[in-house]
Amino acid sequence: MIIDYNLSRVDDVRHMSAYARERHGTEVTLIRADPSAVDAEICDEVIDLDPLSPDFVETAERLLGPRRAEFRAGVVFSDNAVQSGAVLLERLGLRIDSAELAGGAFCKHEYRLSEAAHHKLLAAQRLLVPDFVTVDSREGLADFARSHPDGFVVKPTKEGNNRGVVVVRPGDSLDAAFAEVGPYLEGGVICEQLLPYRREYSFDGLGQVSFVTEKVSATGRYPVEVAQILPARLNHAERSAVERAGRQVNWLVGQVDGPFHNEIRLSDDASGTAVVEPNRRPAGMKIWSLARWVYGIDFYHRWVDAAFGITAGSALPEPLCSAATVMLGVRTDRAFAPADVAPGATPFEDAVAATAAAHGLLPHELAVKEFAWLSPARRELHATARDNADFAAQGCVVLTAAGADMSEVVRTLRDAWPDALDASTGRGPRAQERAAAAPLEPTTMMEAAR
Known part of the structure; x- marks a missing residue:
């Protein structure tokens, strides 16, 4: 049984469903609100x-309770279901982590209360x-601002993907923040005080197997995640503090x-840490895919195995490479749809090629692993992204060159992307120069005269 998932994870659900059938010989039941035709294709029952x-729990238990013997394992795959889904699995007698404490992994206020109780x-x-x-x-916002004159963060208690997170600094409009x-x-x-530590990482993994991912976030009013890098560049003391x-x-x-996917801030001298937020689900931004390329481990397969009570060792092999997921936006505020890209154009591959050339890398040393538009629909996007849905696309690369710094590669790639995207949509300087130099067709000349 798979309980709920975010739509962006549909390929992961498909991957897990196929593995459950092949490895464990089971059928797969999916529970979620408003299931799609795709859900019916990838799962046996929806x-x-x-x-x-x-x-939710009472309704699901009435429906599934008489069928308890049919179910051998279950997983909860979304923040929305982290507590109610765990309660249901407990009532059905299936293996699951604590339902009683799961609320802290969904509600930011509940988690902070738990921290305060164990201060x-x-x-x-x-x-x-x-x-x-x-x-x-x-x-209430003004009261908190008065007691934290150096600034603070205001955010929803139960939203993911950085939605609604606003950093309020001295001089900022409280009316705008509240709006x-x-x-x-x-x-x-x-409202929370600003965490005093600059660097941010995530403590990721499954069971007792863990790894640390380096997070690259935007600065300014909207602290949106723009890249994830694995493995994180940490010395022993820094890694120990995050872990x-x-x-x-x-x-x-x-x-x-x-x-788990726990977001952690680390002080520059590694003497202190602070928690941004916890998550009892696989990390987003393809972090488990990065782990597969870097360590050769399929954590989605291991998660299914763990649900059946099969656990692996806690040690990771040495990394095979470094990998990163990069969020890709637009140069200026604009309406955008993938249909704007010229047929046959490959803006991400072009940006990666330009990045490799800038760093003196051979083509095979910086390889494209995945690329996807975040939505096929036309959307209004901000040049300064306000949350992770405010990007056009997402891409993953693997770096195998010894001595190359993935963080520098990511920085160059994010700089190269807007040029590549504009060129593929006819908005770049070269495209505009070609359009200006091209002779007008007769109809176009008449329209221009009018």
């Missing part, structure tokens, strides 16, 4: 239930517990056998 519905324990491990408060009015989180007030909004904090997060949210 049940239309919303894990956020107040009566002394966490402080002894050099993990900073930030000040925080829930707000439901502009006055931006207005759509999330019904679900809850939280120590990540394990403490897992204890607080009840993770034991399942997946």
